[in-house]
Amino acid sequence: MAPPPPPPRRAALLLAGLLLLLALAGSAFPGATATGVFQVRRKFPVGVGGGAAGANISALRAHDGTRHGRLLAAADLPLGGLGLPTDTGLYYTEVKLGTPPKRYYVQVDTGSDILWVNCITCEQCPRKSGLGLDLTLYDPKASSTGSTVMCDQGFCAATFGGRLPKCSANVPCEYSVTYGDGSSTVGSFVNDALQFDQVTGDGQTQPANASVIFGCGAQQGGDLGSSSQALDGILGFGEANTSMLSQLATAGKVKKIFAHCLDTVKGGGIFAIGDVVQPKVKTTPLVADKPHYNVNLKTIDVGGTTLELPTDIFKPDDKKGTIIDSGTTLTYLPELVFKKVMLAVFNKHQDITFHDVQDFLCFQYPGSVDDGFPTITFHFEDDLALHVYPHEYFFPNGNDVYCVGFQNGALQSKDGKDIVLMGDLVLSNKLVVYDLENRVIGWTDYNCSSSIKIKDDKTGTTSTVNSHDLSSGSKFHWHMSLVLLVTMHSDISQE
CATH class of the missing domain: 2.40.70.10 (Acid Proteases)
Structure with missing residues (x-):
């Protein structure tokens, strides 16, 4: 079923709507679950002018097994930026990929379903960002845990609804995402280690790892290739099985629940994965x-x-x-x-x-x-x-x-x-909770510069997740000028 086409005016690259079925056979990462934390900042808005059949069954079985045995913790994703059209416009965070881990800045997108970063093979990808960020190209060969996802693997078959035509051994699983304003990304899927911050106590975290499948972008078009607004990629927070959230949940790492509180008064706010117990919504x-x-x-x-x-x-x-x-x-x-x-x-x-x-x-x-x-x-x-x-x-x-x-x-x-x-x-100025475990969403008016409580299913205890404003320490200054926000709708296909 195709997603409903959204309006064309929007704060860039978020309503991506990918109806992807994913067999995660082999991607489960055994062990106790955790909550994760990612450094999130806000990106400038777009300016104007100036094995196919059996794979699904295997994935369901693996998913059930991890759900029955998992003990889930929480993750904290510190936010930055100011959610006004005259200011920044999109949120972004830091993720660490590979072994040894390297840092990547990716846009947080609740409307799309894959994580992708610019790949070392991308000749036209920006090396610098007008946001004051140092960009990094992902090199799967430089990571001891990195591997290419092939087109005959279950992930690829499930993503595209069956085995791809002309697929043979050692052919990578390719993707192509096109956005409504003409921006696009093309590349291949890879599997590598993701490092995230597990909540361990009030305002405390420790590194945790999981294996995830994500896109290695070889070619970017439109605003994705603009050095003035460039990031390393996009982190889809949609609910399809291809999303990082779904993969972490299937691997028994986190609960499929996340929350955000966007602060338009002081900037930044709260972004966390886990079971929010305070405030109640x-x-x-x-x-x-x-x-x-x-x-x-x-x-x-x-x-x-x-x-x-x-x-x-x-x-x-x-x-x-x-x-x-x-x-x-x-x-x-x-x-x-x-x-x-x-x-x-x-x-x-x-x-x-x-x-x-x-x-x-x-x-x-x-x-x-x-x-x-x-x-x-x-x-x-x-x-x-x-x-x-x-x-x-x-x-x-x-x-x-x-x-x-x-x-x-x-x-x-x-x-x-x-x-x-x-x-x-x-x-904005509301705590919004996306509880995909129980298929509900809720919110309450809230001071987003304060904190929330998240439950750790491993111990039954609750921990405080504080607000953050990472952008307050960034290298650049935002110019207060009205811009035209462009809505984007994306489609994914085999390239």
């Missing part, structure tokens, strides 16, 4: 058989008044529904919903003059937007509410100018025009 079910984090949106209130909308406007199907995606900066609404929301928001400010700034609806307002505008509340299945305050759906652009963080989906994409896509601005 109320949850709503994830819609079954969807490639993204889809939920059932029921109604929308503006200032306490429920909008009158068609009863089926949020019904989840191939071209409708609601997606929660921390990788998207803005929020996209179907045209009718967008117009109803805007009319209600500005109902008491009909004298405001609007102007267009690089396709954003902006206006001047000298006072506090929180005092002058209403709270918007999204109501989901099982009585879960998402309160979005004026400072979260507006963003400042200097000199008392504010711009609207909601976008009319009909102007962004023909195929995605009826989808609700909820991004960073409405998810």
Whole structure:
């Protein structure tokens, strides 16, 4: 089943939607499970102008075996950056790959399902980044634990739905990912050691290792090859079996639960893998058989008044529904919903003059937007509410100018025009928990510069995971200028 096409406007490379079935036979890494921590920072947004059949059964059996016997711990992924369109735009983290381990900076992407890094064979890949980061090309031959995944292996067959044509011994399993703005990555899958930080106590971690399959990118196109915004690769945090999270869970290393808390006040925040026990969050079910984090949106209130909308406007199907995606900066609404929301928001400010700034609806307002505008509340299945305050759906652009963080989906994409896509601005300053074990997602308003408690299934104890702002110590300075955020949709195929 193909993923629903998202709107084309977005904070680069996150809604990648890869429907990949993965047989992880041979990739299980025995031993006690752990929680992991990765250094996460924020990337600048895109600027404007200036063995096939039996492999699945084997994987299921291996998966069941590890689930029954595992004792799971937690992982901490320190965050950096500021989730505003006028600032950074995407989160990134440090991962260590290979033996001996080398550091790579990868974008954290909750909407895609593979980890890939630039490969030593890539001639056009950036060697420097305008983000002030030293980039590294991955060399499988320089790692004593690295190996190439061949096209006749179970992983490759499961990823592409069967044995590939013209596949023969010693032919690598290739991939090709193309994004909606024309950016792309092509390369081959490899298997190597991943080092991550296991939570061992309050604010304490220790290195842990696992074997994972990821992409070795040989050719990058579009913005992925731009030295001004370059990273070493992308870390997909989707729920397909190809994702790093799924591989670590299958290997008995972590629970398939992660959480983030994005701090737009001080920057940075919290990103962790594991069972969050404090604060408690109320949850709503994830819609079954969807490639993204889809939920059932029921109604929308503006200032306490429920909008009158068609009863089926949020019904989840191939071209409708609601997606929660921390990788998207803005929020996209179907045209009718967008117009109803805007009319209600500005109902008491009909004298405001609007102007267009690089396709954003902006206006001047000298006072506090929180005092002058209403709270918007999204109501989901099982009585879960998402309160979005004026400072979260507006963003400042200097000199008392504010711009609207909601976008009319009909102007962004023909195929995605009826989808609700909820991004960073409405998810910020909230702890959001993705519990894929129980197929639910939940959130609560939270101070993202504080800490959370995660349970260690090995000992039954809880540990504190603190907030981080890695970007505060980075080498570069962010320029506060309004940019056009481009939504990307990716497709994966055999090259």
